[in-house]
Amino acid sequence: MTHFRLESSRLLEVELRNERVMTRAGAMVAYDGQIKFEKSILGGEGLFGALKRRVGGEGFDLMTTSGTGRVYIAQNAAEILLVPLQNEKIFIESSSLLAFDDGMRSNTVFAGLRGASSGQGLFTTTVEGTGNVAAISDGTAILLEVTPSEPLFVDPDAFIGFKGNIRQEFVFDVNWKTMIGQSSGESYQLKFTGQGLVYIQPSERR
């Protein structure tokens, strides 16, 4: 398991000891030591995974960062959220994914209708295994608990990811007023039921 540490809330330090991490291409801001950056054409998901990503509109470029030394990673001075996983699976918006341990498996899964309307692609990214995942958040991320008795509703534009035994639904709050152009602006929501944790950012992607 590679060593992830937040140098500040907006700068991630990764210490590599002859190890590899996957990072968003172009997110390196500084490094020290013997580090190699390679564009990962297949994104660590094999040919089929890469194809799925392209077709599914979950397009983001990954690079493999390997070697021995320290790497500093940041993106547009956005705040960084560290999620340590213990043999777990996190569902995450590809636009929020910053870095993860190379030992973990990433995949692209069908996310349902949600992406079609929010413009974030029909698919979402999953990262599975044991290790660290770093996500970017526009403003300090908020961690919200979902329990069977307390479902949670989230604006798709503020959604970062979730983990746990959660069911994600896409709900329309559409009535006749939406049809005549008087929409409430909150007509599309994500509903989370089950048991787990949802990560959101206090900002709406544009």
Add this chain to the structure above:
Amino acid sequence: MILNHQTLPANGNINPYAFCIDVTGEMLIRKGKMIAYYGSLRFEALGAGPFEVLVNEVLNSPLQARNFVVVTGRGKLILGDRGHNLASYDLEDGSLTIRSENVLGFQPSLACHESIIPGYLTLLGTGSFVASSNGPVHFLEPPVKVDEDALLGWADMPAPSYRYDYNYVRGALRTVGALVKGWGTGEEKQLDFSGNGTVLIQASERGVQR
């Protein structure tokens, strides 16, 4: 820190960029600023059906009615605005004029009127509202001159007037330069506040943008 319906603050900040409202009755919020909620809440567009009364009495501005929605029901509602700083303010039989795009929500006990300055709203009465600012809000006492882009609003005082620095545009050529954008320092035009009251500014010149 993991939060849930019970541990979320009731009408308080979760962090500087997110605000949680404990909705028990009706609340007006700006369209699209809801980021998450627990409980059973409904979002209804203004100006239709049972909320026509609200538009008439609370939101006395057809222009703004399109930007706000009514939240009804019970639950905890989280607001966010482009990662800007959020805070709640209480008015007690007061009058506060604020840049309309910075008003994220207010109680219907406040009356909302369109200000004579375009792009600003005037809130009158007693109640609380949530507003955003790019960086924390600073309060100034008049007399003061403020850059238009840094101005958030003003409370309990007369509307400001524009003030131009003509001192430095003495020559004919420079006068043309001052009128044509791009010449000069960009600080020739200010808002001049006088009288008693409070001026609210943000430490940023991020102007109106959508």
